[in-house]
Amino acid sequence: MPGPDLLSSQGLRLDGRRPNELRRIRCKLGVFTQPDGSAYLEQGNTKVLAAVYGPHQASKSKSTTEGVVVNCQYSMATFSTGERKNRPRGDRKSQEMSLHLRQALTAAIKTELYPRSQIDIYVEVLQADGGAYCAGVNAASLALIDAGIPLRAYACACSASMAWRNGEPEPLLDVGHVEEAAGGVVLTVASLPNTGSIALLEMSHRLHMDYFKVVLSRAMQGCRDIEIILDKAVRDHLAEGWTKQDVVTI
Amino acid sequence: MAEIYKLIHPLKYFTDYISREVRPDGRKFDEQRNIKLNVNSLKTAEASAVVKCGNTTVVCGIQLELATPKAEEPDLGYLVTNLELPALCSPKYRPGPPSDHAQVTNYLVSDIITNSKCINLKDLCIVPDKLAWVLYCDIVCLDNDGSLVDACIIALMASLKTLCLPSVTYDNDTEDIKVNADIRTPLKVHGLPVATSFAVYKLPDRNILLTDPSAYEEEMCGGIGANFIVCSNEGLLCGTQKFGGSNLLSDSQEESLKISRDRTNVVKKVIETSIKNDNEFVS
């Protein structure tokens, strides 16, 4: 069972947030010129970049007539964590994260529109402070929109944990690094809030079946909140006018 | 219209601009792109800097570790520079092991830092033969739009200049190591190496020197990366590298040395200002 110390007697979390509060999200679309689409997203102290290349011709071995091949790479900069990482990518954790990214984003992309093609999505974590995967999905979602790739809905990811307050279960939204390290349960959900469907669900540690529903619904609520933030960022970006690279003069 | 012209006649498009004494992005031949610098932007690294030269974006983070010095050089610490060119930064790179170009650029950057002698490795030694600092300087390129070496050196030097080493006490008898992160001394940095990249373009009658080339210009000048890099530290040259592209005549050499002198002053001012701003922000 997770320690009761995750919530103070006033019902505040270790970093001073309320249980249902997200960390501050700041994001920007179209930050780079080289990729077809790019986005930068900050969720608290977690900072990630996403870049999208494509759709372009897929290599022969990968290409399918069914739909586009989504190729994801999740990489953490060597200085992103307090302890220096020796391998930014290719280790098991990064490979697993790349796979999870692909699953979440393939669900959002209208893959059937681009047979025999490939979309490359690269996510780089510059600073990790818990929930780097969630921030990666959200950033990649923005980058896909910046690249102009048709999506079914926003793909949003959010994590949730569980704490006890006065003997009542109290789910915690958007788990930070300290809470992750405290050893509580972490439920990560990637969903398309618009359609209400879940693209990826992953849980670590132990949680009683009875409480699963509350934690899940809190995480889903987080995804819906994030969707609103992302949607606003996209609208603001478009209101600013097309960036120079998007203009094709004929 | 211009976009299509560029696609159909790539060479003529470029030459048309150059022969009218202007570059496709509107700069003059000796004009540099704007430099934007932000120091201490990452909390997980001991020192860090983000630099933007035009569109080229580079992040540098320094992390510290303790290690025993090499037996043959017992009074020297370690300075490890590593440049990463992930597939994210340019459509030319594929995911996978580092390309030849990444390895060569990495070598160039660490070579410039060693040659300029801006860090005395003896300063990194705590107890000879027992304990020394390892400075892991990891540079990640986020957007490669030419003149990569210049941006890397700026990011690296800005981070080194802001780096403060925690004090360490070492007990010779018990071999007990105590790190006090509250008492910190700034690392001594000797001078400020600055690199200036050029691309050399061949017109029928003369060669043109393009300062601070973009990725597109580097490609048009036939090189992977810049053709000519001049690096100087406090008035002394600490490396000139010329690869590929058109050949250099001696008068363009003079010109390039002059431009690199001017650039050194600009970069120095940029780094000093941003470190000052950061200090004010902290206090």
Next chain:
Amino acid sequence: MGMEKNVSKDFKLKPMKCELNFLSKSDGSTILSQGDTVAVVSVNGPLDIKSTSQSIEKSTLEVLYCTKGGKPSVADRYKENVIRQTCETAILGSLYPRTGITVTIQELEDYGGLLSCCLNCTCLALLNSGVSMRCVYAAVTCAVDESGDIVLEPPKHQLQTARAVMTFVYDSREKSLVTSFTEGMFSEDTYKEALARCHAASDLIFSFYRDIVSKYANVI
């Protein structure tokens, strides 16, 4: 054949010895010794290569640099890059689109100035292989010793104590700078003087090339 020439200027280069067609199986090969530094280069091509590395505009040049130690390092990548870029400016690659030219370099003895020896040897091997070239090129190494004097083609012990080591490559047509790379710190004036000294010394290498070619003319 050996060569040791005293030009009007007060310097001379290390004696150079060279044999063309040193290897029987490759399209062009050369062994070159400059003083005690020795390198062997073999050139194969233009050959058919796999379609992913083909270029429709020019031939793809591949350079392999083998050290005596065997294991390739990042520094070797750098040397390969230097040699490849230099060769690319010399070869008329547009005559052989969609093909590959492979240059393999084997270090034999290193008593200083190995990289410039490799570059010169590569140039002779390319001549020997009959690949069309725009020009030939010559590499000269010089060092700045502790007192600030410039020493051409320094021996190994001087390289270790030198303040700076510079290598310049000049082409034969315009006598302009093709490639340069340096180590250590030096002033602008020293740099310019070194450029001029190496420029003058490159003429000796070009005349050496001419001697070699005239000797082997019936074989090439």
